[in-house]
Amino acid sequence: MNKRKISLPMQILIALILGVAVGLLCFFTGTADFTTNYLKPFGTIFVNLLKFIVVPVVLLSMIDGIISMDDMKKVGSVGVKTVAYFLVTTAIACVIGLVFANIFNSAGLFPTLSLEEGAVWEKATSANFMDTLVGIFPSNMWDAFVKANMLQVIVIALFFGGAILAAGEKGRLCRDIVSSFNEVISRLMEFIISLSPIGVFTMMAWVVATQGAEILGHLALVLLCAYLGYIVHAVLVYSLSAQVFAGMNPIRFFKGAAAAMIFAFTSTSSAATLPVSKECAAELGADDDISAFVLPLGSTINMDGTAIYQCVATVFLATCAGVHLTMGQMVTIVVTATLASIGTAGVSGAGMIMLAMVLTAMGIDVNLIMIIYGVDRLFDMGRTCLNVTGDISCALCVSKWEQDKAKKNAK
Template identity: 50%
Template sequence: MKKLSLTTKIFLGLALGIVVGLFLQPVPDVASTYIKPFGTLFLNMIKLIIVPLVFSSLIVGTCSLDDVRKLGRIGGKTVAYYMFTTAFAVTIGLVLANLTNVGGGFSIPTDAKVDVTAAPNVIDTLINIIPSNPLKALVDGNMLQIIAFAIIIGIGIIGIGEKGKVLFNFFDAFAEVTYKIIGVIMLYAPIGVFALITPVVAVNGPAVLLPLMKLILVVYAGCILHAVITYSITLKLFAKVNPFKFFKGIAPAMIFSFTTASSSGTLPITMKSAEENLGVPKSITSFVLPLGATINMDGTAIYQGICAIFIAQVYGLDLSIGAQLTIILTATLASIGTAGVPGAGMIMLGMVLQSVGLPMEGIILIAGVDRILDMARTCVNVTGDASCAVIVSATEGELNMERYNSTIK
């Protein structure tokens, strides 16, 4: 087992968890009571380090750029890439949903209920990016505010020159401590993945999945197509690199995000994989990946497009081309408007349905399998974050090509 790579160990944990979950379907409480706590412990360890990691690494990453103009250039490239791929993702979702008639033959349940948190106003979200109380933002884990505060501190350190080196060295050492802790936590990852996936399979199982299998298959197909086509093309076009090596290098983060359905929870693994496997420098990963984990939602955008068409077809409603263009625009902007909000996928779906006049009650149709869909869309979100880091590094001339190409067989 010691000779196996982390990717292989995590995959084995995932596969074993699925098998054990199927075996425990008659007694799902066993999985929830005795196995799930080990997964919860693993997630708690990851959550323990997320805020210190994001805060310290963003400050170090900002300072490492050593030029406010370069910071603005990299930030512009990052946001532009995220917005473009999100718009393309929701378009893929809409096309697939229309071609497959995803909502055909589905009956509407009348007794189901689901609570959807009110979506925040986009303008309010943008205003609230700057925290009035940065310590409260750190305690609450408000990622957008933490990112803004860290970047402001980093710019301040750059601004005072030599006097800021002491503070930079402190955060640099603190970031290294978080990386070391992550390395130790990752030794437990295969067990954590096993313990997280087992109860999901045991509790849901085929009985819940089969009635909505068509929806699930279309969402998964959209996620796979977007990852394989969009990211491969952008990597080849902008970074001039081998896409196969990219997917191989980011595989640990993809598997882990699929299991946990948490972009933020996967962030330490995404950063580690991007740096060690793909040759992305820390100065880029420390800036691009935390930002992506907060605002980049390609997989969620695919989910929005497919589910909107699904709900419209179930209710016998036709969506015009104009309405579908509205869905693209709304889902793209909502990826920022709902950043850092728990249950962002469901909130975004509510915003999309409202934008084109579809019944909000339609959300109840997919609430039962939302966790299954969340696994795929989170995996795509994380993959998109990493592709952006590679592209930004390459366009800045900072991608370590020797490391990137070192494991191609």
Template identity: 45%
Template sequence: MNLSIKIFIALVLSVVVGLIAGEPALSFINWWIAPIGTIFINLIKMMIVPVVFFSLVVGMTSLGDTKKLGRIGAKTVCLYLLTTAVAILIGFGIAGIVSPGTGLDLTSNAAVKVKEAPSLMQVLVAMIPANPIDAMAKAQILPVIVFSLFVGIGIVQVGGERAQLLIKFFDAAAEVTYKIIGIVMQFAPIGVFALLLPVVAKNGPAVLLPLMSVIGCVAVGCVIHAIVVYSSLARVWGGHTPMEFFRGMSEAMMIAFTTCSSAAALPINMKNCQEKLGVSREVSSFVLPLGATINMDGTALYMGVCSLFVANVFGVDLTMGQMLMIILTGTLASIGTAGVPGAGLIMLAMVLQTAGLPLEGLALVAGIDRVLDMFRTCLNITGDGAVTIVMDQEEKKYDSNVAGAEA
């Protein structure tokens, strides 16, 4: 049986068993089953830094040209930011039709602790690690990416026999990380079941019933964005049919949906893009880790929906200027926001503050944030895969054009 089917069956079983068991069995589930899910998450997290570091160095040395790196990097960032802006517009469109929160009299005095979103300069400073080993120990992906790029550039600049020795070492190390990921993924169905069961058992139908309109808007918006935007990118520029694309992405999408972490899904996403979608290692090793850090289309769509929801609940009519500000802030805020569970609330707090909406609205969204996080994270990593396919095809065309011109 295909692994993605096993994961889906585990997901369905966790919902059924969780609803049947309910809160009376919560103590047993938390004591004996939930730790298994934590072990699975730890196994995935164990591989995040190694796969990013080794793969990016391999990707850099494979490119073999700093000009090529700049060309790919500029195109990738522009495409990521463009799809993020489109995602916010789709969120606005869906929420504008459904009008979630209209007529609700919801008040909450519960304080939601949200870390202050970093400024642009703080993000830029944090990108350069004072101690790369410390950044790796803390799994700070953006500084690790920057350090990896410098190591790759250094190896390319050294050249010769010494460079070949290092290239072979990093290439072998990257292969080892992929093999370990393959072993870990065999336990994915068990991990998915153990992760979701406590959530369903604790909340029961209440995890979905309240504020169903918001959940529905985010879910429908994510599906529309994936089908219309991503499958179009994969088909028109990437040369893959929508069925081929989603089949190749299915395992990574399931992991992202379950763990709510773009970073956790990164190793599986990298493996699947190379093995199932035929993306070259040199492109995927650079574009995917970058996407896991700055590409937050699902989170952007979620911000569009939740902004309108908060505005409706508190009776605020958003002006066109406020909507444009939400689009601009949400797009730029995606850069540097960690690909970890709950990071969307940080971005939402920034957007609400920028648009002049009540921050008390965070307390309303926080109650269903875990469910929303599943959909938006799944969309985030799907976008990473779509952009990677496009960039791979672009580089192949560029190389063939250059070869033709030289001939």
């Protein structure tokens, strides 16, 4: 008989509950040192594996995402408009996420934790714009990899992806090698993600044992902050763009997209939602050929929900570590998230990978990611729903733009 395997999200949920229970038990019995000495090291191993995989995942998935778009010449203006729409809305999503996170932080709703004696949090200094711009471009490719300088890694990926496309048929071998390596790294990433329940249990038990039940209330607040960002972005950006650019009433837009939004919310998979998204887009009036291009591309590169999540999470975790993010660092978050949206979304566990990437760029200990990873599924439901809504909105807008262009050329 085949035994039904417990899904990974359910495993993580069980690990979260057990971790909280063990943490509270150790907190009230005064045995928090047990979690520090015997449980946290296993969580640290898991986080080290995350750090190990971040650079190759970002590098290879971005290059692979760029070279897979070689049919952009065929689709011409449709591809340019689609990518531009996704990048602009992602940048706006980052700003919305940072605004809400700073409002919550200013109100004293995000805590500063005393996590461990001797812990050192690197506080990056604020640099002017030109220094930041110069620092984006690497002088040594390997140095960027070793130091996990994520903006430089992204630039390297953009350069190599563009060069492979420019090489045409002579770059075929490089294209195949990148695709093959990306598939291998993706499988390795899946294995590391499968260890999540261990990391969640050990780190959650340690955090709760050392901080008490108060940390659970703070997690509820950071969830509230993220969902407020999701809702505001959907209403202000997606429905407004559908109304302004596609001439569609916001109520009709949300009503037509509701089936895909609900499916995405429950499945937490943009790819699995594609058939429903196509039906919704067609019902709302998007051209079938444009939807066939925009929606699959959107499931790969449209990461507005993830952008809001990682901005909120970064500010929250920075506050936990006692790090004050400067305006320059917040601009860096926006640039990093927007550029990273080109390729990382297609990777399993992309939200956590991007968050680890941003924390690294900000000089914040990646170990802190485990404070909120236990409730990542709750974040994921909202951000996937938002991503799919954005895909449908983009399909409608691009369809309208192409229809207007065709009418103008027909005159």
